[in-house]
Amino acid sequence: xxxxxxxxxxxxxxxxxxxxxxxxxxxxxxxxxxxxxxxxxxxxxxxxxxxxxxxxxxxxxxxxxxxxxxxxxxxxxxxxxxxxxxxxxxxxxxxxxxxxxxxxxxxxxxxxxxxxxxxxxxxxxxxxxxxxxxxxxxxxxxxxxxx
Amino acid sequence: xxxxxxxxxxxxxxxxxxxxxxxxxxxxxxxxxxxxxxxxxxxxxxxxxxxxxxxxxxxxxxxxxxxxxxxxxxxxxxxxxxxxxxxxxxxxxxxxxxxxxxxxxxxxxxxxxxxxxxxxxxxxxxxxxxxxxxxxxxxxxxxxxxxxxxxxxxxxxxxxxxxxxxxxxxxxxxxxxxxxxxxxxxxxxxxxxxxxxxxxxxxx
Numbered sequence: 419x420x421x422x423x424x425x426x427x428x429x430x431x432x433x434x435x436x437x438x439x440x441x442x443x444x445x446x447x448x449x450x451x452x453x454x455x456x457x458x459x460x461x462x463x464x465x466x467x468x469x470x471x472x473x474x475x476x477x478x479x480x481x482x483x484x485x486x487x488x489x490x491x492x493x494x495x496x497x498x499x500x501x502x503x504x505x506x507x508x509x510x511x512x513x514x515x516x517x518x519x520x521x522x523x524x525x526x527x528x529x530x531x532x533x534x535x536x537x538x539x540x541x542x543x544x545x546x547x548x549x550x551x552x553x554x555x556x557x558x559x560x561x562x563x564x565x
Numbered sequence: 566x567x568x569x570x571x572x573x574x575x576x577x578x579x580x581x582x583x584x585x586x587x588x589x590x591x592x593x594x595x596x597x598x599x600x601x602x603x604x605x606x607x608x609x610x611x612x613x614x615x616x617x618x619x620x621x622x623x624x625x626x627x628x629x630x631x632x633x634x635x636x637x638x639x640x641x642x643x644x645x646x647x648x649x650x651x652x653x654x655x656x657x658x659x660x661x662x663x664x665x666x667x668x669x670x671x672x673x674x675x676x677x678x679x680x681x682x683x684x685x686x687x688x689x690x691x692x693x694x695x696x697x698x699x700x701x702x703x704x705x706x707x708x709x710x711x712x713x714x715x716x717x718x719x720x721x722x723x724x725x726x727x728x729x730x731x732x733x734x735x736x737x738x739x740x741x742x743x744x745x746x747x748x749x750x751x752x753x754x755x756x757x758x759x760x761x762x763x764x765x766x767x768x769x
Contacts, residue, residue, distance in 0.1 A: 487588055
């Protein structure tokens, strides 16, 4: 009579892939009726699980998701963004051209220190506000696109 | 070339098409992975309406994060991971338990079905009455699988129904492979222990 039976883990491993089992365990399975019965039970259990009905959604998931996807950015949108950026740049260049004498006078009337004290905060503020505006824009676009 | 590598090769053009604005390609991704997502969500979420919301949410997340997908795993595994995380977040929000205590899961499982079939009290004496139809047995097994904790249910389903390897399941659940194996062994043992008193296993 065999006293040292295989553990449940070893029996499961034997059922799932006998080629991975040690020779000792394989030999044991050959002679031990108790473990063979357990192995058969596991085999049937696995077959039972595999025979279970597959879960499936009772609605058209693809259609629901596709409805909520953001609309594709069309070519016009992309061109419009570039045109807008170009226009803004043009406004700055034209403005700078027409105001060039005033700007020069302003620059020469200020000491370099004061000029930098004004210029740096203005630029920092512009960068900060621009970044903040861009983030807000992205957030709004995302909200509009998805829900 | 192995099958996994082939799958990755199939995934890449599909993902690129989506990233270039072809939403029809995303529909193909949904159709290919819907089964796996359904298995995960059905095992972890009981409420029907919540399942619907989570499933949609999963694919919207997939769409938003597709740019960040680096093809280090199969696309389906990655989608499965998002589905699993969404379901775990749902369970957390609902304060539900993902994995139950082991001793409880292995030994205390016979209450409901015991009362129905009470095998040990001799009510199975009449053999003719005890031959359950295959359908009934499948029903009992389903009931017992459903009684497992959400994580155990999911692991059993992914391994036995979706034919995923331990490493793929580990990727989806972000658990160490050893833990996945250990949980699966425990889940199967629990099922066997619970089903044994109900009927002879050869009827399964």
